[in-house]
Amino acid sequence: MTALRPERESGASYGESFTDSYGGAGDQGTSYGQQPYEGSGALGEWQGGEDYVTQGQAPTQAQAQGAEGYDAGYGSAGYATDGYGGGSYEGPYEDLYSEQHSEPYSETYSEPYIPPADDETVALRIPDPPATGESISASAASSATSTTGPPTGGRAARRKAARRRHGRHGGSREESEAAETSPETSGAPLSRMEARRQAKARKPSPGVLASRAIGEVFITTGVLMLLFVSYQLWWTNVRAHAQADKEASSLQDDWASGKRNPGTFEPGQGFAILHIPKLDVVVPIAEGVSNKKVLDRGMVGHYGEGKLKTPMPDAKTGNFGLAGHRNTHGEPFRYINRLTRGDAIVVETQDKYFVYKMASILPVTSPSNVSVLDPVPPGSGFTKAGRYITLTTCTPEFTSKYRLIVWGKMVEERPRSKGKPDALVS
Template sequence: MTALRPEREDAYGTAPYESFGGDPYGGQPYGQESYLPPPDEETVALRIPEPPPAAFNGGPISASGAPTAPGATGSASGGRAARRKAAKGRRGRHGGAPAAADDAPDMPSQGERPLSRVEARRRQRARKPSAAVVASRAVGEVFITTGVLMLLFVTYQLWWTNVRAHAQASQEADSLQDDWASGKGNPGTFSPGQGFAILHIPKLDVVVPIAEGVSNKKVLDKGMVGHYGEDALKTAMPEDKTGNFGLAGHRNTHGEPFRYINRLEKGDSIVVETQNEYFVYKMASILPVTSPSNTSVLDPVPAGAGFTGPGRYITLTTCTPEFTSKYRLIVWGKMVEERPRSKGKPDALVQ
């Protein structure tokens, strides 16, 4: 026996088992088709209805049964006010692009209460670096800048001063040679800073002009060797028949012509070339360390050199240790040959 199919009754009266404008059992809102299970041909016993199709991303179901996209027009999207609010959130407050995440104010996480303006400002200030951090960064930048400046200064002292001094000394030597070749030289008394001879130290490959005076600015810093010829430290000239020819030069920087004179050994040649003659000296002794005020090393018979009486001597003075000016290094030599330029170069310069 087949059971009869009951009809549903509601506020609209009796209606067959079909779609209604609204679901009185808590289903879809009015204006959308409610989902009802298909009739069972075999039995009319009660059964749990199948769930409706899944909504599109949590959105409502259209009247045709298809899911409706979020934000679509219609009453399900929340109306015109909801659409304006959504568009405003996408474009920003003034219709521009959304603010960057870093620029956005602190937003409370899910479940937290909204922050007040004071709390938001406090949290924003807490993210800023403290005064100690700012100070440490500033000190670090100062140290880095100082280090760079010191590196530049060292480069200038150790490299550029030598480059410039070598160029100036070479130019002065060429000028001397040209003057001697043309007969413009003026043997005798020279003004401070004026070149008048050339010093050769073959063992050290040193060829450097000799100028009058020991001024740093006028002579030594230009890569030349200076003659002690002024005031109380006045010494003899090479052509003098007796006396001590005293010279000074930099050991480091500014051409550093006397950097390696500590390597000279007894018997090594030291040659002074003038307009008319070559004066050849042989290294006799060395004083590794002495006080800068020890001027007795420039005496006509220098103390400590080992000479026993008057003669024709040469004294080379420079600073020691290297890169300091605390002490002086002294090298002495004794003249062994005086050779006119007309006879050619001495053997010490030919070898």
């Protein structure tokens, strides 16, 4: 910005004041705001010197005398000592001066002159008071100019302002302008080619369709897996418990009515009830170890078929082998690993109770280790033939990779007529 420049005042300099005031061609006021002298005598005669000053003609004798009188009264010495210089005025026009300055200054006060705005030098100015309705719009326009106007400051400030307006890389102003002037936004009807182009642009690409299809397949698969897990872990237990309870009630009703007698049973036919008081297990025992006919229905199966056939509990010697699920489908053997030596295992039949005491456990073995069902199973701690019971199930939980084995030895055979054994009463 250039330096400040003083504005031209209403009055002129001393030389110009002399020409204008006393010659009649300048402003009405002098540099001191006084009115031009209009007197008689030498001053009046000097006014005739206008031709000499403005028109360049030779002064007359009277005009020359008036000039001499002016030099005598308002010369360099006299002007320095008059009322303008602060001293006493003693010229030939003392009376005229006293007459004009006898009364106080009473000119009408006028507003100070405010120069117009200078575009090159922005000087201080007094703004016009805004109207009531224009104040809000002016403030809004100023805020809009501050946010959208050209950025001030260095290069970094300009870059930040450009990022705020058009994104990180300046944005695509051309695209935004084209979108603003597009037929869709302007409301103009679309041509057939433009409509086809826009419909093609809105149509998803094959990659998008494939990703959607894959996502839907994954979602469907996940939902199906969740439903299957819920079915296996929850619903199968609900159904198996219901079927097992129904079979146990049917057995007890038949025993009470005398419809069933000890003997050979068909595969899937229930013939006894297993009690494990410590684990709160009460489950029917059915013939065979078929999943569909026995195990999946929540019952315990008896190894009574083929090479894995084992004797019944009422046999004089032998190993009574049972199998059951550890997880799902009623999971009757889920916690048999918690049994300890001496825990009771009771088999209830139509006419007797057979009470066993837990003797030993084999935590992990192969599914093909069928020797655990031998009359004297190895690893059980038994040394001679006797009346034993073997419980088999899968391990670890929720898998069927290995087998868990629990052995027990019969300690009591009690007829039903004598009531329940102590293991079931307590």
